[in-house]
Amino acid sequence: MKTIDVSEITRNISEMCIEANHYLTSDMECALKNAVSTEKSPLGKQILSQLQDNLQIAGDDMIPICQDTGMAVIFMEIGQEVHFEGGNLEDAVNEGVRQGYTDGFLRKSVVKDPLIRENTRDNTPAVIHYEMTTGDSVKITVAPKGFGSENMSRVFMLKPADGIEGVKNAILTAVKDAGPNACPPMVVGVGVGGTFEKCALLAKKALTRPINEHSEIPYVREMEAELLEKINRTGIGPGGLGGTTTALAVNINTYPTHIAGLPVAINICCHVNRHAVRTL
Numbered sequence: 001m002k003t004i005d006v007s008e009i010t011r012n013i014s015e016m017c018i019e020a021n022h023y024l025t026s027d028m029e030c031a032l033k034n035a036v037s038t039e040k041s042p043l044g045k046q047i048l049s050q051l052q053d054n055l056q057i058a059g060d061d062m063i064p065i066c067q068d069t070g071m072a073v074i075f076m077e078i079g080q081e082v083h084f085e086g087g088n089l090e091d092a093v094n095e096g097v098r099q100g101y102t103d104g105f106l107r108k109s110v111v112k113d114p115l116i117r118e119n120t121r122d123n124t125p126a127v128i129h130y131e132m133t134t135g136d137s138v139k140i141t142v143a144p145k146g147f148g149s150e151n152m153s154r155v156f157m158l159k160p161a162d163g164i165e166g167v168k169n170a171i172l173t174a175v176k177d178a179g180p181n182a183c184p185p186m187v188v189g190v191g192v193g194g195t196f197e198k199c200a201l202l203a204k205k206a207l208t209r210p211i212n213e214h215s216e217i218p219y220v221r222e223m224e225a226e227l228l229e230k231i232n233r234t235g236i237g238p239g240g241l242g243g244t245t246t247a248l249a250v251n252i253n254t255y256p257t258h259i260a261g262l263p264v265a266i267n268i269c270c271h272v273n274r275h276a277v278r279t280l
Contacts, residue, residue: 180240
């Protein structure tokens with residue numbers, strides 16, 4: 001049994017909120033650099049170069065990559081041999097978000113009630129997803145999600161007869177409808193299977209997979225490559241101003257589902273696809 005004081009959870013999440021809002025993960029940084037050289041449109045190249053400049057300034061001057069520093073989405077993968085002490089885990093997670101967004105001078109974008117719209121002033125509460133795993137470690141993923149791209153998310157409750165082509169059409173429809181609103185070049189997270197809410201969670205989690213890692217399922221891996229190619233042929237391009245780099249990756253997660261259904265969720269993220277990962 002491993003004991004972790006919840007103050008360690010708070011400290012790490014606070015640091016991760018600041019980290020994710022100022023620095024790209026190495027896979028995203030590499031993908032954007034490659035996109036500058038492969039983009040065919042002169043205007044697209046210019047937009048991608050400007051995005052590179054923005055990232056450089058953000059890192060050098062500790063300015064957030066984007067003014068929308070997002071709503072904090074936290075994935076907690078907790079080993080069943082871990083014991084927490086020192087307080088309530090969920091309170092500790094939210095305290096980490098509060099400290100990170102306050103001490104890091106990050107924009108507070110969360111409102112207490114979806115209709116009354118009063119700001120909580122510290123970007124809490126976070127959206128927290130817990131998963132029990134084997135072992136004695138805790139893997140934390142902090143993914144600040146801006147709502148320019150979040151608002152472009154879609155769920156399709158397809159019929160089983162729609163099959164793989166129906167899934168592909170749903171993904172392409174969501175991307176085309178999003179157009180420039182998701183701040184391309186984008187990363188497209190997809191969840192297929194489960195239930196209404198499960199496919200959405202699969203899509204959200206897919207965004208945190210390194211974009212240079214592909215599905216272990218052969219047909220899904222082929223779908224990821226095919227859809228990335230088709231999305232990049234839409235002409236939406238960087239910033240929605242035309243070009244050959246509309247998406248940097250398509251990450252698809254699948255899950256068993258009911259005989260009568262084929263749920264598909266598409267969760268799009270903008271060109272920064274912010275997240276930070278630590279294991280305690």
